[in-house]
Amino acid sequence: MYGMIHRGIRSMVQDKLGEDAWFALEQKIGIGPTELLTGMVYDDTMTIAIISEAAARLNLTTSESLFEFGRYWIEYASRGSLASAMDLTGHDLVSFISNLDRLHLSVGMAMPGSRLPNFNVVLSEPGFLKVEYHSQRTGLENFVSGLFYGLIERFGLIGEVAIADSATCNAVFEIRYKDGHA
Ligand code: HEM
Incomplete structure (x- = not known):
């Protein structure tokens, strides 16, 4: 999926667990800022790997983590540059x-x-x-x-x-x- 989605997941992890938790996640699955470029398309396996690793750190199943990310995305898109499209x-x-x-x-x-x-x-x-x-x-x-x-x-x-x-x-x-x- 587009890097924009990965940035949303990063924001959720940072909000819920702090900056260090995101760094640890990046290290664990071997990604870095290159996997977070808003306008780049990445293979869905990477998106799912990020969600699954976020789930493990949030103490959630992957399904629960997908639900939480959906819920978070609405709040995330309601601020910043995506807010007017939502409105x-x-x-x-x-x-x-x-x-x-x-x-x-x-x-x-x-x-x-x-x-x-x-x-x-x-x-x-x-x-x-x-x-x-x-x-x-x-x-x-x-x-x-x-x-x-x-x-x-x-x-x-x-x-x-x-x-x-x-x-x-x-x-x-x-x-x-x-x-x-x-
Ligand atoms: C400003 C708000 C939004 C933006 C900028 C946005 C943008 C995107 C982008 C870039 C993707 C990934 C597409 C890809 O990489 O192939 C995506 C996927 C998706 N979006 Fe949105 N979206 C927004 C709001 C929403 C809302 C409000 C919903 C539903 C309530 C929604 C439902 C989905 C779903 C379910 C997917 C997964 C793709 C799939 O099912 O195949 N999005 N969106």
């Missing part, structure tokens, strides 16, 4: 998720070789959303759950995310939510 995507959960492809399309134009996912809202009722996820990759369902959970938090809601169905490169998510202030 433009939507001001509530339903419109934001409906516009996810547009968000990726705009960032993807400047990222040749990126393999971005597609999302499709198939059912939207008060407090409930059903979303299809299509990807050229496998095994990222927990990352997607974490991302949706992060969005629930971003919009001041409380709720839960369930994987209703999962097949190679496709999954269906059910999101139940309610107002966090009610």
